[in-house]
Amino acid sequence: MTSAHQSKPDRHDRLRILSEDVAITMLACASTDEVLWHLARNVVAKMGFDDVVIYMLDTERQSLTQRAAFGNKNPSEYEILDPIVIPLGQGIVGRVALTGESELITDTSTHPEYIVDDEVRLSELAVPMSVGGEVIGVIDSEHPDRGFYTEQDQQILSAIASIGATKISQTLAVEALRVERSQLSDGIEERTADLVAANRQLAQANKLKDEFLASMSHELRTPLNTVLGMSEALTEGVFGLLTPEQAESVGLIHESGTHLLSLINDILDLHKIERGRVKLDLHLCSIHETCASAVRMIRKKAEDKGLKFDFRDDSAAAIAVLDSRRVKQALINLLNNAVKFTPEGGSIGLCISLTRENNNELINFEVWDSGIGIPKTEIKNLFVPFQQIDSGLSRAHEGTGLGLVITKRLVELHDRTIRLESDEGQGTRVTLKFPLINHA
Ligand SMILES: Nc1ncnc2c1ncn2[C@@H]1O[C@H](COP(=O)(O)OP(=O)(O)O)[C@@H](O)[C@H]1O
Ligand SMILES: [Mg+2]
The missing domain is CATH 3.30.450.40 (GAF domain)
Incomplete structure (x- = not known):
């Protein structure tokens, strides 16, 4: 072998x-x-x-x-x-x-x-x-x-x-x-493909949303304006006098229609802002004029509700670069909330003042009220669309839950931030600060 x-x-x-x-x-x-x-x-x-x-x-x-x-x-x-x-x-x-x-x-x-x-x-x-x-x-x-x-x-x-x-x-x-390494790169490829698909779906969803909102704006607003116009005419007695019951019902129709219209307008507004379709019309404007025009719109509402309205202007005829229409819209939103969430006998106000921060002159808009306030824990939720605090009292107030979100976005469009201080039963104070250009 x-x-x-x-x-x-x-x-x-x-x-x-x-x-x-x-x-x-x-x-x-x-x-x-x-x-x-x-x-x-x-x-x-x-x-x-x-x-x-x-x-x-x-x-x-x-x-x-x-x-x-x-x-x-x-x-x-x-x-x-x-x-x-x-x-x-x-x-x-x-x-x-x-x-x-x-x-x-x-x-x-x-x-x-x-x-x-x-x-x-x-x-x-x-x-x-x-x-x-x-x-x-x-x-x-x-x-x-x-x-x-x-x-x-x-x-x-x-x-x-x-x-x-x-x-x-x-x-x-x-x-x-x-x-x-090959598993890692497989994972990356897979994730990239997922992202591309998700992006495509998102773009498609956004397109559908745009189309839906555009048609909602037209299809809903047209008949709604008819409902509002007709109920107004009925209330005014254009078609003959109404019995008290009829007048009350027509009043409700008008109120609900108005609410629906403001909801539609808010949704469209927010959508436009979020899609970057709102361009600011910035110009030099008088702070006093911008505020006075918002105050004129709210004062009567406040006084009708039995609230004291205090408008204080310490701005010394300040001038700032703003989109005055949008700032007015923000102030009206805040003032409307102040009226809405302050029980009869309380007071609300708008105070304009000048401050200095890090060598910059700023103009402060403060909308305050002595109303029901907001629990501290709820404040962070307020700037989420459709959020309303579900306490018995605030639910008694109608609203869309979009006012603060829109206000915040409008302020952010100006590269500024919004500050809200409140606590339950302590009233609320919202402050907006804009850079000042000049004052006499
Ligand atoms: N000044 C305020 N006092 C008390 N609660 C407020 C005040 N402003 C806002 N809120 C609370 O924040 C919620 C969201 O406000 P907003 O976005 O303006 O929506 P809406 O006014 O349509 O309810 C309100 O429903 C309310 O619960
Ligand atoms: Mg509101």
């Missing part, structure tokens, strides 16, 4: 193989598979062994799989004949993987744990591939002859295994990194 097998190179040749084939060629291998096959077919084969199988440890499955071979188990190129899986701890290979100690068996027939793979062979040399004390695989060589392997074989194979293991731990790390 022995003569049919190749003879072992001498010590000198083996050292040359070790340095040329293991150290140099193997270090140039790019993948774990390449290293394993190079070890089996080019390195161990040259040691004069008939056969070798290299196992890698699968820590998850606690088993060893055959990954490269030379000899009978390797009939062609990179093929392993009938690969088997060995549980960690079983057989000689399994035990070497578990203990990390190499084993030289001179007579397998006396070893009950010997696992027959393709055929029974009488000698076996199994060495661990370890990195930093951790076994990652086993190199296993068998020979038909009893006592084939020497201690020198064991030393040389151990050296090969140890260099191989170091190289494999590198290729494994690179491969894991590559998998991670």
Whole structure:
């Protein structure tokens, strides 16, 4: 039998193989598979062994799989004949993987744990591939002859295994990194595609919303104006005198219609602002004039409700660059809230004053009331569309819940901020500050 097998190179040749084939060629291998096959077919084969199988440890499955071979188990190129899986701890290979100690068996027939793979062979040399004390695989060589392997074989194979293991731990790390990177880039691609789809849906939804609002504006406002006009005519007795019950009902129709109209106008207004369609018409304007015109609109309403109205102008004829129509709209919103949320006998007011902050002269608009106030915890919700505080009293007041949102947006269009101070039962004060240009 022995003569049919190749003879072992001498010590000198083996050292040359070790340095040329293991150290140099193997270090140039790019993948774990390449290293394993190079070890089996080019390195161990040259040691004069008939056969070798290299196992890698699968820590998850606690088993060893055959990954490269030379000899009978390797009939062609990179093929392993009938690969088997060995549980960690079983057989000689399994035990070497578990203990990390190499084993030289001179007579397998006396070893009950010997696992027959393709055929029974009488000698076996199994060495661990370890990195930093951790076994990652086993190199296993068998020979038909009893006592084939020497201690020198064991030393040389151990050296090969140890260099191989170091190289494999590198290729494994690179491969894991590559998998991670490709998963990461897959994830990014997927997310980008999701975003593109979401954006498209959003654009479509926005287009539908625009179309809906445009038609709502026309389709609802036209009949609504008819309802308002007719109910006004009825109230004025154009079609004959109404009974008190009829007058009350028509009054309700008119009131509801007006509410609906203001809701539609607010929604359209907010939509226009949010879509960036509101352009400010900035010009130099008199602060007093802007406020006086808002006050004229609200004073009567306040007094009809039995509220004291205090308009104080300490602005000394200040002039600022504003869109006076929009600032007036904001003030009217705030003053309307003050009237609405202040019970009879209370007072509300608008105070204009000048302040200085960080060397800038500012003009303050303060709308205040002695009304029901707003619980501190609710203040942050006020600037969310359609939010109204659901307390019994405020619910008793009609409204759209859009006034403050629109007001805030109008102020923000001017690059300014709105400040609201309030507490339950303490009244409310809203302050807007604009930069001042000039005052006499
Ligand atoms: N001056 C105020 N006093 C008390 N509560 C207020 C005042 N202003 C606003 N609020 C509260 O904020 C909510 C939102 O106000 P707003 O956006 O103007 O909507 P609306 O006036 O249509 O209800 C009101 O419903 C009310 O609960
Ligand atoms: Mg309001």
